[in-house]
Amino acid sequence: MRRHPHRPSGLSPPEPPGRSPEAPGPRRGRPPLSPRHRFRIVVPLVLLAFLASVLLVEGYTTRGFTGDQEGRGGRGTTGVPRSVTDGGPVLDTTGDHLRSYRTPDRTVALTFDDGPDPTWTPRIRAVLDHYGTPGTFFVTGQQTTRHPGVLRGLVRSGHEIGVHTFSHPDLTTQSASAVDRELALTQLALAGAAGINTSLMRMPYSSTPSALDAPAWSVARRLGEKGYVLAFIDQDTNDWRRPGARAIADAATPSPPGRGAVVLLHDAGGDRSQTVEALRVLIPRLKAQGYRFTTLSDLVGTQRLSSPVDTVDLWSGRVFVTAVTVSGAVVSAVTVLLLAVGSLVLARCAVLLVLARHHARRPRTGAPRPVTRPVSVVVPAYNEEVCVPNTLRSLAASDHPVEIILVDDGSRDGTADIADSLALENLTVIRRPNGGKPSALNTGVLRASHDIVVMLDADTVFAPSTVGRLVQPFADPRVGAVAGNAKVGNRRRLLGRWQHIEYVMGFNLDRRMYDLLHCLPTIPGAVGAFRAEALRDAGMMSADTLAEDTDITMALHRAGWEIRYAPDALAWTEAPTTLRQLWRQRYRWSYGTMQAAWKHRHALLERGPAGRFGRLGLPLLAVFQILTPLLAPLIDILALYGLVFGSPLTTVLAWGAVLAVQAVCAAYAFHLDGESLRPLWALPLQQIVYRQVMYLVLVQACLTAINGYRLPWQRLKRSGDVVLPPQPSPRRP
Template sequence: MASRTRRPGAAPGAPDGSRRRRLPMRLLLPVLVLVALMAMLMLRGYVHSEILADHRIRAEAATDKVPEKILDGGPVIDTRSGRATSLKLPDHRLVLTFDDGPDPTWTPKVLDVLKKHHAHAVFFVTGTMASRYPDLVKRMVDEGHEVGLHTFNHPDLSFQSKKRIDWELSQNQLALAGAAGVRTSLFRPPYSSFADAMDDKSWPVTEYIGTRGYITVVNNTDSEDWQKPGVRQIIRNATPKSGKGAIVLMHDSGGDRHQTVQALDRFLPEMKDKGYEFDNLTEALDAPTAHTAVAGPELWKGKAWIFLVQASEHITDVLVVGLSIIGSLVIGRFVLMLLLSGIHARRVRRKDFRWGAPVTQPVSVLVPAYNEAKCIENTVRSLMASEHPVEVLVIDDGSSDGTARIVEAMGLPNVRVVRQLNAGKPAALNRGLANARHDIIVMMDGDTVFEPSTVRELVQPFGDPRVGAVAGNAKVGNRDSLIGAWQHIEYVMGFNLDRRMYDVLRCMPTIPGAVGAFRRSALERVGGMSDDTLAEDTDITMAMHRDGWRVVYAEKARAWTEAPESVQQLWSQRYRWSYGTMQAIWKHRRALVERGPSGRFGRVGLPLVSLFMVLAPLLAPLIDVFLLYGVVFGPTQKTIMAWLGVLAIQVVCAAYAFRLDRERMTHLISLPLQQILYRQLMYVVLLQSWITALTGGRLRWQKLRRTGVVEAPGGPVPRQQARRESDERRPVG
């Protein structure tokens, strides 16, 4: 409920205070879920260097500003005191350094070899990898190795501002604190080399790094293992000359490092035999450790960061699995619909196809009506034009707008009005069933109009004594607006292709409330209409299946219904539908284990309905979430091509559905826009329904406002009908 808010200067509780608009809870919760998913994807992209990464690498520059003692000095550069100094390692001291890790495959192997030969090393880790694999960083520290910073996502710092450099360092330290509970004073710039390679672009960065409290560590012996030159060559490259001390550059990440691991396993014992020691950098320099323990808020910030990154990794892994599932479901559903709907059309359109003996006996048409004054006259007059004998029962469910009086004033034969206090649609239908005179019951909504042939086409399947219910072909009558056109596409493509498919599979899940027919005896056997769910049409259909009846689809039994004309009304309607469908599935869950012919729906229908109508729409937003992510952060071209491929499949499916229903293709122009906007609304509605179901919420019946724009025969509908009648003479492939 929206709360009241005061006008500027108004006192609390002012009677004419305006209402403050709050985001409705039904929208807030799904939006929060979607925002959380996007946030997890963004975080994952951040730690995978897909977001905010800078992969530029500069060319060499002049060395005019670099002090000679740095160019000619050792690989350890200290500018912390404001004066530039460099250090070399003592003879027969080797410091192995590994860049770009930790890697889940190669870092453990490197650590195993170091542990085997009782050697220490320095690992210059990136924040992205340390955040993703914190256990490996902790293992490095626990086993006595030193850890240094290698920036967060490995940019060339010569291109970066001081603010960005600070950010790279602080994020790298945050990851290190969360992973191992330490800070470090060691730093190695990405793309660095020997000290004599320092130039006028990298030197200012090195000076600035020193002001932030870091020692810059380059190398003076490059194993060149990243080129994969072979184990022997890596060993030769890593071996210093004449017993000199050295900082050796290797890599434990960035690709296949099996040559590095094999070379390391031979290099360590060979060099130890020559009198070399393998120490941490501070051990080799006889200096205090580079590690400082982290405690208090800084530690908890680091742990929180690692937790969020790990959560994003796990969640996005689940999302990828969900995307694979939804992709399979979407493609599988399209294939099934195209294949089985074609089989259905060819079967029922054969010249010799008959359900059985023609059904000619009168039928009872039940029209439950609650405040349908704008529509009811069109509805009743369309029934009076029927080519099949009917009696019409308008069950006025406590209307306050004179619906019953309008029908009575029409004074039409075979039209009766049954009044009752407001009790809901299922009660109204049961009241009508009790007052009906005939053995075949047709049900329709008070905002729907039938074509003259609708009732006749709808009841012909009852020539087969196994048929207990028939679904008609519901059409959107007010399709001139954009939102109406989108629903028109949905009805033709989603609903009617589905019904053809489910008819062939003999597990139709829903008789639409706008146009459906039942055997009276079948209705009475299952107890009539139930108010256990908000989707009484789905509930009764599932009950029919479980009682052993066949439920079929009559494509020529067309009914024109008034679809919601605003987002608010559409939301209310689809929320009720999706939530009611979940209720019906849960109510009839025991069908999964039932045996015999009545168990077919449980074995085939209920799983398909659950997959295609509940699970698939719930996971479908992942397509658009990954689409948005891919368009913004890449690979953009592949992402767009994949989305266009899915859209092309939908266009083919929709075009085929329109051809089967003999509808004009012009409405498909709005299909791409429907996929971008309309589908998102349906996602949020279903997500809201899931939240309502999981939290045990209750949803009351919601009445939609009607306009009466769908006319009875004599208006726009007969012209559409006449066009289709002529089109039906043309063969359909």
């Protein structure tokens, strides 16, 4: 039996205990999924689909809006009827007729583009209502869905509403289907926000009829065929330039005096305070000169160009507006969480680097009397015939006196026989029925002849110096256990390199931090040493969780023992070689970590060393091994969102900055561990592919915990290709 040795504390939780032998007999087909299995599969898919939908809705309804700003100027080109270019600012091409409407003398229609805006539209409406002046507001669907209450206020005040498309594109550059989609979404937004539709429209970036060119006229004809009356302008105030309130009012005053005009202003797209002040000047001025104010409907000779929608359209629109509102709220919450996660990740990286450097540079006082007495080494094994020879030979080559105890936990292959055939000195092989890893370890501890017990898994290889370095901290009688430095021994393939990077970063940096803070959460199953007395105080190895290594470590803290980390006690272990095996392994680790943390939650309220671990170690574990990894996918999800709907360059630079921080941490961890930096070329791919797998594993583990499902043991297939590499000792600055 064997499970992955070490859980690097940064990204992946611990390793589980007991297993059951596989049922003999012919292999059967895959059974149907139980409700609990379906729960763990369906819920992540539903959550992912919901988040994707939210981001798509929010991205499309808020992307890239810019106001009208500069409209088309100059003269129209050939292909536009003279009656249009020389006609009035309101054009009706519906049906088979073509007619334009001029503004009567001493008549002004105030029109506002790009709204509704939650700040400026209500202020403009208040000025118009104060003077009893009607206005015509050409609204975009984006702004309407984001601020439906503002539009309802305009309708209640009796102002006229027109369409200004959904996302404010230049319609001459859009396909026919894109134009239809812009119109349909805008009408849907109007229906949901105010229960109306309108046949009045102003094309974005349009100006006077005389500026129409052939492409714009083609779009205008098509819009007429769809039933829209088009509005152009007589006078452009250029208020978006913010030239001053009086300059805006002067530009809106018809010239020569007495002439009528359709005036263009803006109620959104920027600071419109000058527009508000200009209206306070303009309206009294024109009224004093005998002008009247009207709407574009009045120019056409109809009472209103908008109408109430039927029940189906009303509820369709409400659903649409609600979806946009929910999407905006969710994206805002996700953005806040992203900032929190990003801050935590950056702060954690900075703290890890500082503490790791301090840990590496701190003087090692050492014991006046090094630990030289023999120790017992316990190796639990279940169907490990491929791996066990290398493991046992590496232990026999130890330069520290050892007693080797192999506990064959009901293997159905030749594990025990192969161990016996090696004829190694000081090797004892214990055969017992299958009972799980914790039970096998306890059996080995009870048979141990010495007071210090080293534990490792049957696919792990020790260097000759590993045992001696691992037991030196036991010179301090307060030390109950010591964690060694586990490394990936099969790193020739890409998946192995990814795990190698994870091990060095997670194990080396995190363990150094936890060691300084005296709250190390896990003694890895691949390389750990225990004082037998401490094990008895902590209740021995337990099968209560799927992470017996984390469970016993937390129990030792609560029993008052010190836990140390020996970075120079090196061990090489076999990592999963396929994504399927990796998933199964990390799934157990993640779930086991949650079980262990929940089991020892009462340490939060305890005193002494137990309370110190409970109030420091458990929160760190919860934040950086469960909460932060659960939220970390937001970085990648919003990166995709930024590439599609935001600024690709800014998004790439931001993601590159995150990767650079990870690379700095990885390079320093490799330096401290004496490792070559060459494997770090795989770091970008690890962030893109491998990390996503770890996210999904953690999500599934959380759902398993919520669902109350007891995860069974699943043994990994071994290749036995871990051998002792020529590795230098970790460097000390």
